Amino acid sequence: MKLRLLLALLSVCECDSRVKGHTGQDVTLPCKYDRKYHGAVEVCWQREEIPLNKCSNQLISTDGDKVLTRASSRYELLGRLEDGDVSLTIKSLTEGDAGRYGCRVHIPGPFNDEKHQIDLTVVPAPQIHTSTASTTKTTAASQTAGHLTSTESLLTSSHSVTSGSEKQEGGALTGVVFYVLLGSVLLLLIALRSFSSSTPRPASAPRRLLCSFTAKAPPGTPCTTSAAAKAYTRTTSAALRLRPLSCRG
Known part of the structure; x- marks a missing residue:
């Protein structure tokens, strides 16, 4: 009798682990058993230490095939129950969710239950300042580039208009200079012709x-x-x- 009791006490499995989660996110607390060996058995989750019998302050329970009870829709068993995965998923963590959780697997026989104790730590979710700053810088850079492009376009247009005006003025000035030179040449030619006609030609x-x-030629010749x-x-x-x-x- 004493030997059987000692063997039963030695067969009890108590496993402790630690899990850290972030506020506003989901977290999964692990708990598994050998379903191929034990078959489908009842499992319950609770807060605080697991008592000697059953679960107190129960959060969720299953018969091994489906969920039986649930204290809140935030608690779910998303693992494969047919494979013995009865891990607890807590959605949208808050700082009040931090603490100790227990998973009790009811193995048939006295003192055969498996107990899994998990300590959950909840920390604030990391704030993404860098991405926001990068986005702000990128937006500012894009706006600045757009303003610069607009300014360059305006300057280019102004330069084109100015160049066109300067070309027109240069063409008009060239035409005026050409006609002035042509008139001067004509006047010079007229003056030279008048001077040539008024000057007597000397004998050769x-x-x-x-x-x-x-x-010796005769007089009068x-x-x-x-x-x-x-x-x-x-x-x-x-x-x-x-x-x-x-x-x-």
């Missing part, structure tokens, strides 16, 4: 030279080119006839 040098040989040529020919022939000849031995 050959005519004066030939006329100098007409000194006009100084013409043919008369001068004839006088020059006669004078040259006479000079050649009077030139003495010299012989060198």
Whole structure:
């Protein structure tokens, strides 16, 4: 009898573990048993320490196939009951959910129940400041880039209009300068033509030279080119006839 009692006490399984969750999120407290060996058995969850018999302050219970009782819709058994997974899921954690939880698996026979004690710690959920700041910076950068693009477009348009105006003014100025230069050239040509027509032309040098040989011409003979040529020919022939000849031995 004492041996059987000792074996029963040794067969009781008590497992402790710790789980940490964040406020506003879901958390799962683990609890499993060997369903292939024990078959479908009753399981209950409770707050605080598990008593010697059954569960006190029960949260949820199952017969191994389906949920029997539930204290709140926030408590669910989402594991595969057919595989012996009776883990408790608590939805939308609050700081009041922190504390000790117990899972009791009713194994047939005296002192055979399995007890799983879990200590749940609840901490505030991390705030995503970095993402918000990054989003703000990205939005600000996008707006700034949009303003810069708009400003550049306006500046480009203004520059294009200014360039067009400058080109038009430059073309008009070039036309005015061209017509002024053309008028000046015409006036200069007219002045040169007038000066040429008013200035007397001097007698040509050959005519004066030939006329100098007409000194022996009869009085009243006009100084013409043919008369001068004839006088020059006669004078040259006479000079050649009077030139003495010299012989060198």
